[in-house]
Amino acid sequence: MYSQGLIGADGRTGETETFLAAFQARIDAEEKIEPKDAMPEGYRRTLVRQIGQHAHSEIVGMLPEGNWVTRAPSLRRKAALLAKVQDEGGHGLYLYSAAETLGVTRDGMTEELLAGKAKYSSIFNYPTLTWADIGTIGWLVDGAAIMNQIPLCRCSFGPYARAMIRICKEESFHQRQGYEIMLTLCRGTRAQKAMAQDALDRWWWPSLMMFGPHDAESSHTEQSMAWKIKRFSNDELRQKFIDATVPQAEYLGLKVPDPAMRWDEALNGGKGGYRHGPIDWDEFWRVVKGEGVMNRDRIAARKKAWDDGAWVREAALAHAAKRATGKVAAE
Numbered sequence: 561m562y563s564q565g566l567i568g569a570d571g572r573t574g575e576t577e578t579f580l581a582a583f584q585a586r587i588d589a590e591e592k593i594e595p596k597d598a599m600p601e602g603y604r605r606t607l608v609r610q611i612g613q614h615a616h617s618e619i620v621g622m623l624p625e626g627n628w629v630t631r632a633p634s635l636r637r638k639a640a641l642l643a644k645v646q647d648e649g650g651h652g653l654y655l656y657s658a659a660e661t662l663g664v665t666r667d668g669m670t671e672e673l674l675a676g677k678a679k680y681s682s683i684f685n686y687p688t689l690t691w692a693d694i695g696t697i698g699w700l701v702d703g704a705a706i707m708n709q710i711p712l713c714r715c716s717f718g719p720y721a722r723a724m725i726r727i728c729k730e731e732s733f734h735q736r737q738g739y740e741i742m743l744t745l746c747r748g749t750r751a752q753k754a755m756a757q758d759a760l761d762r763w764w765w766p767s768l769m770m771f772g773p774h775d776a777e778s779s780h781t782e783q784s785m786a787w788k789i790k791r792f793s794n795d796e797l798r799q800k801f802i803d804a805t806v807p808q809a810e811y812l813g814l815k816v817p818d819p820a821m822r823w824d825e826a827l828n829g830g831k832g833g834y835r836h837g838p839i840d841w842d843e844f845w846r847v848v849k850g851e852g853v854m855n856r857d858r859i860a861a862r863k864k865a866w867d868d869g870a871w872v873r874e875a876a877l878a879h880a881a882k883r884a885t886g887k888v889a890a891e
């Protein structure tokens with residue numbers, strides 16, 4: 561079991577400088593930290609926070625897309641969307657399992673989510689108004705997720721890094737199927753192309769916000785990078801995403817809704833990159849604080865699912881208890 565830092569009455573963890581220095585030396589040597597290893601309480605708490613919120617994002621992220629399964633324009637599109645939504649549920653389970661190795665429970669994490677004490681990604685509080693939104697989510701949201709999750713495959717905490725390797729393989733399919741939807745629409749009728757442009761207009765800025773506040777306003781980045789939980793800062797990953805995505809929009813014949821966007825030769829150490837316009841952080845924090853268009857619907861849907869699923873959890877626990885006492889023959 562992880563060795564949780566002892567938290568004394570004075571709120572201090574009782575972790576000595578020697579202990580902290582030895583731990584940091586392991587991080588600096590690129591060693592993987594495993595659940596049974598001694599770790600600073602702050603390291604454990606940061607991972608519980610980030611992995612828990614990541615897992616919540618995967619599960620809540622099933623809702624905007626699930627909304628279109630019955631309305632997919634063809635059996636092929638329906639099958640791909642069903643597979644994607646199912647994958648997201650699996651990603652949530654891997655991540656809840658990774659968080660549980662740190663001494664928290666899925667029930668506890670879910671209770672925090674439903675009570676508004678734990679976050680999930682702001683992006684999932686926007687409505688999916690047209691089929692083009694489903695293409696745009698795959699292209700931009702999963703594209704941004706991949707940009708953020710590839711470095712997490714090298715996270716210092718073993719269970720998180722290993723979960724990411726499996727998740728990233730499936731995210732690539734998610735992103736490709738989304739981009740293919742957009743390509744089909746952009747090569748379709750004028751109305752279909754207009755629908756694709758409308759979706760890009762609505763999802764571009766919220767997708768940039770997925771990477772978190774600017775580095776100067778990020779409360780966790782410095783420590784998370786020292787502990788090699790994060791390998792890149794929020795702004796570095798956002799820039800990578802923008803530089804990769806703007807040419808894709810151009811290939812589609814779509815215009816990124818940023819009039820201030822311009823190519824800057826000086827960016828990326830002289831390799832050049834796209835300098836973006838100002839992000840509306842007031843909108844970001846409004847949505848994070850629960851005032852987005854869909855926040856209430858998302859939490860209500862998760863609460864209904866949790867309540868409706870109580871009997872399944874009780875039955876599974878009762879069955880497991882009976883098997884443990886040998887009263888139920890193993891199948």
Ligand code: 3HC
Nearest residue numbers: 610614617679680681682705769770771772778779780781
């Ligand atoms: N939505 C909601 N809250 C956000 C946020 C966002 N997009 N970006 C940042 N925040 C919150 C942070 O959680 C933190 O609040 P907290 O202290 O209460 O947790 C606060 O804003 C300050 O942000 P920081 O940048 O200091 O926080 P982090 O260092 O945790 O960085 C992060 C934020 C980059 C999102 C990081 O947590 C991370 O990399 N998480 C793992 C990846 C993840 O969760 N992605 C979410 C999308 S998952 C997804 O898209 C699934 C795909 O299959 C569709």
